[in-house]
Amino acid sequence: MTLSDLCVPDNPQRRRGLVWAASACWMATHLSGQASSMTDMSSEGIDLVFPRLADTGNAVPLQARIRAPEGTFLKSLRIILPENPNPLALQLKLHGEPQSYQLNTRLRLAASQSVWVVAAFSNGTERANSAPTVITSTACLDDS
Amino acid sequence: MSSPILTRLAFAGPLTAGATVEARWSAAHPMDSGFRVDDSGRKIPRNIIHTVKVLLNEQLILEAELGTAMTSPVYLAFPMQVPAGGGVVRVLWMDDAGQAGETTQRLVV
Numbered sequence: 170m171t172l173s174d175l176c177v178p179d180n181p182q183r184r185r186g187l188v189w190a191a192s193a194c195w196m197a198t199h200l201s202g203q204a205s206s207m208t209d210m211s212s213e214g215i216d217l218v219f220p221r222l223a224d225t226g227n228a229v230p231l232q233a234r235i236r237a238p239e240g241t242f243l244k245s246l247r248i249i250l251p252e253n254p255n256p257l258a259l260q261l262k263l264h265g266e267p268q269s270y271q272l273n274t275r276l277r278l279a280a281s282q283s284v285w286v287v288a289a290f291s292n293g294t295e296r297a298n299s300a301p302t303v304i305t306s307t308a309c310l311d312d313s
Numbered sequence: 314m315s316s317p318i319l320t321r322l323a324f325a326g327p328l329t330a331g332a333t334v335e336a337r338w339s340a341a342h343p344m345d346s347g348f349r350v351d352d353s354g355r356k357i358p359r360n361i362i363h364t365v366k367v368l369l370n371e372q373l374i375l376e377a378e379l380g381t382a383m384t385s386p387v388y389l390a391f392p393m394q395v396p397a398g399g400g401v402v403r404v405l406w407m408d409d410a411g412q413a414g415e416t417t418q419r420l421v422v
Binding site for chain 2: 227
């Protein structure tokens, strides 16, 4: 599944948020255009723990475990939710030169989607992995 | 706006020099995303914690930029290596309303 597939507003629940979806699409395209597309990146060394099904999008726990390639360390980390009105959920800059990293956090999801974690390493390479989830109600619209 | 925000910082793992512990930070901030409306239909302005900085013994170890997808309360848990002799961990944050705060916790080895 590619990002553009994810952006197709095929879900009737989301039609009210079309403007946002469109901007999310633009952002996602924009973000993925920064380097090579994150869908093309290797997912080696990135493990995600993310529930396959969540009752609401209000607080979905995410665990990301990252192992840097041999001889490098982790420099930065981005968490992207392509279907959210603001897709960039979290951006971390690490100064401790860690070779492995484990991040736990909780995210708000506007719709069922895949969370993307993009890791940048000290040798300039980037790796990305995604994990899908299905949610049954949204955290971003009052009248949903 | 300027009601105090309760924050918490705790460590999980072996508190021995050189070991890696998980630092768990949370803040009871409303994290208004800017997409919701109040009872009278007015938009609630965006007010989220947008920047978090973590210092271990006054050395910056982590900078985080948060988006509207972070939950309320905010929760971040990240690894940290315990220095010999322990130290002080400070988590600094700032929100869209200009409110800033700090959570300080001692790492006792």
